[in-house]
Amino acid sequence: xxxxxxxxxxxxxxxxxxxxxxxxxxxxxxxxxxxxxxxxxxxxxxxxxxxxxxxxxxxxxxxxxxxxxxxxxxxxxxxxxxxxxxxxxxxxxxxxxxxxxxxxxxxxxxxxxxxxxxxxxxxxxxxxxxxxxxxxxxxxxxxxxxxxxxxxxxxxxxxxxxxxxxxxxxxxxxxxxxxxxxxxxxxxxxxxxxxxxxxxxxxxxxxxxxxxxxxxxxxxxxxxxxxxxxxxxxxxxxxxxxxxxxxxxxxxxxxxxxxxxxxxxxxxxxxxxxxxxxxxxxxxxxxxxxxxxxxxxxxxxxxxxxxxxxxxxxxxxxxxxxxxxxxxxxxxxxxxxxxxxxxxxxxxxxxxxxxxxxxxxxxxxxxxxxxxxxxxxxxxxxxxxxxxxxxxxxxxxxxxxxxxxxxxxxxxxxxxxxxxxxxxxxxxxxxxxxxxxxxxxxxxxxxxxxxxxxxxxxxxxxxxxxxxxxxxxxxxxxxxxxxxxxxxxxxxxxxxxxxxxxxxxxxxxxxxxxxxxxxxxxxxxxxxxxxxxxxxxxxxxxxxxxxxxxxxxxxxxxxxxxxxxxxxxxxxxxxxxxxxxxxxxxxx
Numbered sequence: 060x061x062x063x064x065x066x067x068x069x070x071x072x073x074x075x076x077x078x079x080x081x082x083x084x085x086x087x088x089x090x091x092x093x094x095x096x097x098x099x100x101x102x103x104x105x106x107x108x109x110x111x112x113x114x115x116x117x118x119x120x121x122x123x124x125x126x127x128x129x130x131x132x133x134x135x136x137x138x139x140x141x142x143x144x145x146x147x148x149x150x151x152x153x154x155x156x157x158x159x160x161x162x163x164x165x166x167x168x169x170x171x172x173x174x175x176x177x178x179x180x181x182x183x184x185x186x187x188x189x190x191x192x193x194x195x196x197x198x199x200x201x202x203x204x205x206x207x208x209x210x211x212x213x214x215x216x217x218x219x220x221x222x223x224x225x226x227x228x229x230x231x232x233x234x235x236x237x238x239x240x241x242x243x244x245x246x247x248x249x250x251x252x253x254x255x256x257x258x259x260x261x262x263x264x265x266x267x268x269x270x271x272x273x274x275x276x277x278x279x280x281x282x283x284x285x286x287x288x289x290x291x292x293x294x295x296x297x298x299x300x301x302x303x304x305x306x307x308x309x310x311x312x313x314x315x316x317x318x319x320x321x322x323x324x325x326x327x328x329x330x331x332x333x334x335x336x337x338x339x340x341x342x343x344x345x346x347x348x349x350x351x352x353x354x355x356x357x358x359x360x361x362x363x364x365x366x367x368x369x370x371x372x373x374x375x376x377x378x379x380x381x382x383x384x385x386x387x388x389x390x391x392x393x394x395x396x397x398x399x400x401x402x403x404x405x406x407x408x409x410x411x412x413x414x415x416x417x418x419x420x421x422x423x424x425x426x427x428x429x430x431x432x433x434x435x436x437x438x439x440x441x442x443x444x445x446x447x448x449x450x451x452x453x454x455x456x457x458x459x460x461x462x463x464x465x466x467x468x469x470x471x472x473x474x475x476x477x478x479x480x481x482x483x484x485x486x487x488x489x490x491x492x493x494x495x496x497x498x499x500x501x502x503x504x505x506x507x508x509x510x511x512x513x514x515x516x517x518x519x520x521x522x523x524x525x526x527x528x529x530x531x532x533x534x535x536x537x538x539x540x541x542x543x544x545x546x547x548x549x550x551x552x553x554x555x556x557x558x559x560x561x562x563x564x565x566x567x568x569x570x571x572x573x574x575x576x577x578x579x580x581x582x583x584x585x586x587x588x589x590x591x592x593x594x595x596x597x598x599x600x601x602x603x604x605x606x607x608x609x610x611x612x613x614x615x616x617x618x619x620x621x622x623x624x625x626x627x628x629x630x631x632x633x634x635x636x637x638x639x640x641x642x643x644x645x646x647x
Contacts, residue, residue: 209361250369253370255300256301425619431606436608480559483563
């Protein structure tokens with residue numbers, strides 16, 4: 060989400076955070092009771108100074124000291140216990156809430172369409188899970204409770220101070236409007252910089268993730284210095300935004316302390332003159348001075364909380380923006396079930412573009428009988444991969460229709476649709492875990508025997524058996540402890556155990572040695588038996604035996620037929636074939 064460089068709706072965001080806290084129905088009321096008890100104990104210790112001085116110290120009733128001291132000690136000890144349980148419950152409340160929020164965020168991510176991830180850097184999304192969540196957690200566990208306590212303390216202290224001396228209370232409040240006016244100016248500016256800081260943090264995380272993933276490419280092309288320079292620019296940008304945010308937020312405390320000191324001087328001077336003229340007793344003056352110091356505490360606390368809240372609210376807005384993103388469209392009411400499917404495919408005048416201003420597929424139409432194998436051939440950007448993306452409904456078309464067994468895929472339940480379609484891509488993605496767990500990903504209910512059988516069909520069993528831990532071998536960093544050919548064999552085994560009726564194959568035999576290619580091709584041939592298969596062909600030698608070849612250029616089918624027919628036409632396919640045959644260049 061792109062954050063606008065202006066303060067957003069703080070009130071709305073704060074209320075939304077409160078709504079998550081309100082779900083803790085048992086813990087929250089108890090915390091509120093403890094917070095009020097904490098305030099009562101804090102105020103009581105200061106108020107007891109007045110009778111301590113007026114009724115015991117000045118009259119020299121030292122024999123009755125144990126009573127008042129015991130009372131003071133009891134109130135203080137009760138306050139300590141209250142604070143202990145209050146903090147313990149606050150941590151529990153905050154962690155429970157942030158856990159639910161993080162779970163909600165993850166579940167929302169799983170419901171987002173593929174094109175959402177095309178438009179957002181993965182590092183920025185990760186930053187919302189980590190940095191932004193940490194800041195929200197700090198607010199939920201500390202700041203909101205402190206805000207509640209500070210406001211109640213201010214109201215309570217003001218009431219007691221007004222009771223002790225209305226004149227001194229008026230003096231205290233003379234500087235309050237000026238103080239809050241200055242604070243408001245600082246808060247408005249610091250909030251803007253905290254938003255920019257979080258945005259820059261997301262950009263930096265995205266860049267780091269991208270560079271780590273492409274480390275080998277960076278080294279091969281000797282781009283280390285350029286990468287360092289680009290990182291330095293992003294890092295300096297984050298540093299500048301952070302400095303500005305901290306500079307403005309750091310102005311708060313000195314400003315508040317100066318106002319408090321000014322108040323304290325006025326109260327002491329005027330209060331002393333009132334005591335001398337006997338318009339205020341000494342005990343009352345001592346209590347008032349103590350309360351005025353306590354009054355400064357919540358005021359300072361509020362200033363600090365404003366700083367924390369600006370940062371946290373900026374983070375919350377980024378998280379809520381993600382939560383409010385449009386999810387993948389739900390199935391309509393009239394969706395149907397087509398289990399089991401035969402696998403007949405029809406593209407009917409399909410028009411599609413990833414963006415409104417650029418059309419990729421321009422009226423594509425073709426028919427695939429169930430169980431047939433169709434190869435898609437053409438240059439980069441022709442629209443081959445786009446066809447793959449449309450079948451499982453990663454994207455929805457702009458016009459036309461796509462049908463399976465004469466039923467529009469937009470009337471079929473999305474889950475059922477995807478259960479019957481499996482992709483085998485060049486860039487094999489393996490998850491952290493064992494080989495067995497990765498194969499089972501294609502069918503979570505598969506038994507160990509079925510996993511082994513799938514591996515045998517995919518010709519992966521032989522290499523797995525040579526590993527010290529066999530199927531229990533732990534995979535490292537997307538399977539980096541395996542060769543590319545071995546990773547592709549596992550990918551085929553995963554597709555085999557899924558047993559789809561429709562197979563989308565982005566020719567996974569490119570850029571590997573001939574022995575691995577033979578094994579992979581053998582596994583693919585077994586996988587494709589009886590299945591409707593679309594193949595993106597990079598090397599024409601691998602598709603000579605398919606039922607039909609579609610030659611795609613500029614988003615349109617310009618030729619179709621089998622290998623011999625297309626060679627005889629002496630058109631685009633023949634040119635591609637000659638270029639590859641004589642120059643050894645793959646068809647991209």
